[in-house]
Amino acid sequence: WMGREVTQAHLESAGYEVMVAHSGERALELAFATPPDLVLLDIRMHGMNGYEVCRHLKASEITKYAPVVMVTALESDDHKLRAIESGADDFLSKPFNSLMMLTRVRSLLRIKSLHDELEARNSLLRRVLNRYVNEDITDIILSDPDKHLQLGGETRPITVFFADIQGFTAWAEEHRAEDVLTLLNQFFAGLTEIIFECSGTFDKYVGDEIMAFFGAPVATGDDTLNAVRAALEMQQAFAQIQAKIAPHSSQRLGLGIGLHSGDAAVGNVGSERVMNYTVIGDTVNTAKRIQQRASDGMILISEATYALVSDHISAMRLEPIKVKGKREPLTIYNVTGLKSKVRV
Template structure:
């Protein structure tokens, strides 16, 4: 092949080769850049998203922009009962290891149910459902998480007692409703979190467990969504601290059709008897209501709410609230 022919070949081939090289270079750059961006996203969000949710978020990183959106969601708060007294009896290093073990177990349950870990607040866990992905069954997922937390805790109590560790107990509060969700903070540091009255109510409801000696309380808003799938009982109509409008609250026992966790199981006829006693209480027949509540203790002697209502009936029988009583119990503490 002569020099002219060689030149002609290169003249025809080189532009195409150069174009192909440039194209491959762009593709390579995009792959490297997108992988780096994905790694950064995992680093930021991996602290509070389950692997399943993370996979979906990586398909649309725009979810991570600063700012917020309003959605119907479910929020859960879980807190160890009497943690202060537990902490006073343990060596600091042992206490931290014990707390980390508990938080790991509970967080794993949040992730299994496709939840977002919002934050830890000491021994308290805050999680939510409905963002960054839209989850139509957010209330179901939240209630299942609370139930599985209590169920797993009862299993851990046996293990911990064998190791000479304290017997922990928890209170779980769950609420559903409109919440603002998004990255809140500065451009340098931010948290993916939820805000709003519905979130605050969820936090307040968690603390109400202490009043009634219960494990899982949901608001009327969550109950309205899950009532056909979960066995619950009406607890009370309360006005929580910092909120004017009263809220009906319900205790969660177990999923419909599933064998209940032992500590959340009640004898046959108990819940029907409870409803009768509550009806008498709300009708201001406090003497008869007390008799019905006392009969319930014969069926299940450790029922916290029953004990609360017996004491309340005694007080109200001596000092009736009057004809304009709306049945609302005002919570004076968080």
């Protein structure tokens, strides 16, 4: 059978970079400092034995996906079972020849490469999803992407949310472009984070406006109430920022918010190269029309939205409004707060 030096020579001749450790403890030090793509591990080692080393490797986030091949002269099924139970992916029985070893190594490295590619794609998908939803919802989506990310879209009951910064155009005329962008980004950063904290899905920025929706791709059961909570928190956050900039400008900024609940088509819209996870339909148009009637500090919601959260919010019924595309006037409410018993 091949000794350690001969094994190393064969691996290096095949183009592999090899690290060698003469004890279990040293093997772990090397593996954690420079994570390997594959580990050839003798069961009998100085200090910690191969089974223990393998368990430590598989328990670490750094090395758990590195294939481990246990090398042993022990032929009993008990030893092979212990190797598998410790997390080994394969084993070689001494004596073995170089061809057998290199074949096993290539096969396991091919599997490792496919796993790394999948992990890279999942990492990219996670980063993309985190642009629209919070980490908790991302975890739910990735646990069953076929369920939550249907291509072509689907009809879902959702609550659509529009928030518009009022007076921003006039304010921008008084300030340098760099200052305008800085302030706008400051507003958007704070307001968008509130959407995520309330389990909403960010849709897009349109000028000085934010669009979001609640209820897709994952429904929480409290989506409409979460949308109202986000609106209330946004108004508070906006007022704090407004108070800081008010002494430096003659133009007052305000925030008007509108919400509407109903069925809408949700999915990826665009092309193979450029797409956006968004929502379309009359529910969106109605939410926008309602938002356009919201003055500074107001949170206007439709009757459909009010019906879903009326037990949990304080709101004042306003005069019905006529909006484009609707034959009958819309009943709307101005939200003033949450009732004291609400827990979210």
